[in-house]
């Protein structure tokens with residue numbers, strides 16, 4: 085009931101803000117809560133929106149003119165590139181699409197190339213890479229190469245290392261891919277909105293020396309949250325009235341999440357990436373795993389913890405490995421059990437099946 089009330093306040097403030105004079109986008113988002121309406125000393129989303137047009141913009145529904153349904157159904161797939169004088173050249177276009185997270189549940193997403201997550205960039209350590217980014221969103225954006233050791237000018241921080249890429253503009257990033265490991269790329273402009281809205285993707289750098297004994301299964305799982313209400317999509321935030329009601333692994337909520345099939349005795353590597361704004365203690369049934377890399381960096385064998393649950397915080401990456409020693413349908417799920425619901429109904433959200441077969 086309280087949430088409904090708060091949401092009504094948001095809706096009212098949205099209507100009011102639509103009548104307010106336009107403001108130019110800024111690189112910073114100061115929160116001025118002087119004279120704000122307070123509940124138990126906490127400013128409400130509605131009060132912040134009334135007081136601060138920039139906050140109002142952050143809490144508006146995710147929209148863009150003429151948003152079309154996505155033409156792809158699977159996110160995080162390898163992105164093709166072309167070679168130009170020894171440089172691997174990738175092309176990304178930011179655009180809004182209608183993205184299905186679950187049978188019958190579609191969100192309005194801001195995407196790279198029309199999928200959530202965006203396409204996986206996978207290169208080898210030491211490669212020279214060039215990424216040409218065209219912005220077809222209604223808002224400015226930038227890309228941050230999270231964990232990759234790029235030159236400062238390529239770091240993607242608006243107002244610090246570059247000007248925001250305005251709608252219709254193109255910006256080119258170029259750097260040497262290093263070190264090897266599990267990384268990602270994501271928006272760094274109004275991250276509170278744009279990252280939750282879908283602007284994230286895996287960036288995998290393979291070691292120069294190929295692995296001697298690669299696992300049979302090597303999957304990237306990006307974990308995030310959504311707020312969808314009344315047919316509208318909002319950026320989920322850890323803030324009263326803006327909390328998520330859907331939770332996704334690679335842009336899908338259970339039972340729409342991928343089932344991973346593996347033969348008994350094979351080794352599985354899962355690269356867990358936290359890209360939402362909530363912590364997710366991911367628990368694997370049936371078989372313990374080892375944490376072989378943290379934030380892309382290998383953990384020496386003697387220091388590798390054997391676990392069955394690992395908390396993946398926003399921005400973190402954990403590469404976990406296990407041998408599929410027992411046949412059956414084994415579940416990987418978040419152990420904040422509300423995160424295994426779809427709009428408050430279990431089962432759903434952050435659940436995924438690992439099907440071990442003979």
Ligand SMILES: [Cu+2]
Nearest residue numbers: 364418420423
């Ligand atoms: Cu969780």
